[in-house]
Amino acid sequence: MIPPSGMSDCVYKGIVMGKKILVVSDNHGSWENLQVALDYTKGQIDALVHCGDSEFTPEMLRGMADCPVYLAEGNCDYYFSGDREDIFELDGHVCFVTHGNQYGVNWGEDELLDKALEMGADIVFYGHTHVPAYHVYEDEGVTIFNPGSIAQPRQMPPVPSFLVVELKEDGEVEPHFYKL
Numbered sequence: 001m002i003p004p005s006g007m008s009d010c011v012y013k014g015i016v017m018g019k020k021i022l023v024v025s026d027n028h029g030s031w032e033n034l035q036v037a038l039d040y041t042k043g044q045i046d047a048l049v050h051c052g053d054s055e056f057t058p059e060m061l062r063g064m065a066d067c068p069v070y071l072a073e074g075n076c077d078y079y080f081s082g083d084r085e086d087i088f089e090l091d092g093h094v095c096f097v098t099h100g101n102q103y104g105v106n107w108g109e110d111e112l113l114d115k116a117l118e119m120g121a122d123i124v125f126y127g128h129t130h131v132p133a134y135h136v137y138e139d140e141g142v143t144i145f146n147p148g149s150i151a152q153p154r155q156m157p158p159v160p161s162f163l164v165v166e167l168k169e170d171g172e173v174e175p176h177f178y179k180l
Helices: 032-041 058-064 110-119
Strands: 019-024 047-050 069-071 086-090 093-097 123-125 132-137 142-147 161-167 173-179
Touching: 019 032, 019 142, 032 058, 032 161, 047 058, 047 093, 058 069, 069 086, 069 093, 093 110, 110 123, 110 142, 132 173, 142 161, 142 173
Parallel strands: 019 047, 047 069, 093 123, 123 142
Antiparallel strands: 019 161, 086 093, 132 142, 161 173
16 A cells, blocks of 8 residues: 555654554545545554544444544534543543534634643644644643544645644654645
8 A cells, every 4th residue: 555645754664653643534424535544554553533524423433443532523423422522641641632613713723722721631633624733832731733634625735634643752742644
């Protein structure tokens, strides 16, 4: 299999150390690109995060991965039967997962940042905008990620994307965005 573009050699060869989280969002019922990301990272990730609008049931998503799965309900997840948001701890980080629409992410991340601080999260994953994003709020101690859409991208040029976040042993958080 040809690796997704943007994949560095060290990630491709599996040399990168630390915990790794595969982050996807907004596949809107499309299976193909989601499966590419899962196949490519199989056996290399410690968690899967889906930021909503999968249009699959939580049970289906959990059955696709061989690691813990954390989910958020998107505004198009009509068959979702879980919590709207998720929060989990991994490698000393508190991670908050949301779709983001309820925090006005189309207009910025201020409400999302406030919610992260309220919840004590230092890492936030969200979707909804279909545009990749990565912002470090140093004063607040919060890093916010949007993997973009794995199936219906809206950035220019419109390229499907996903994210692997590496939680390094020294506490640093390092994103690797990939294009399909």
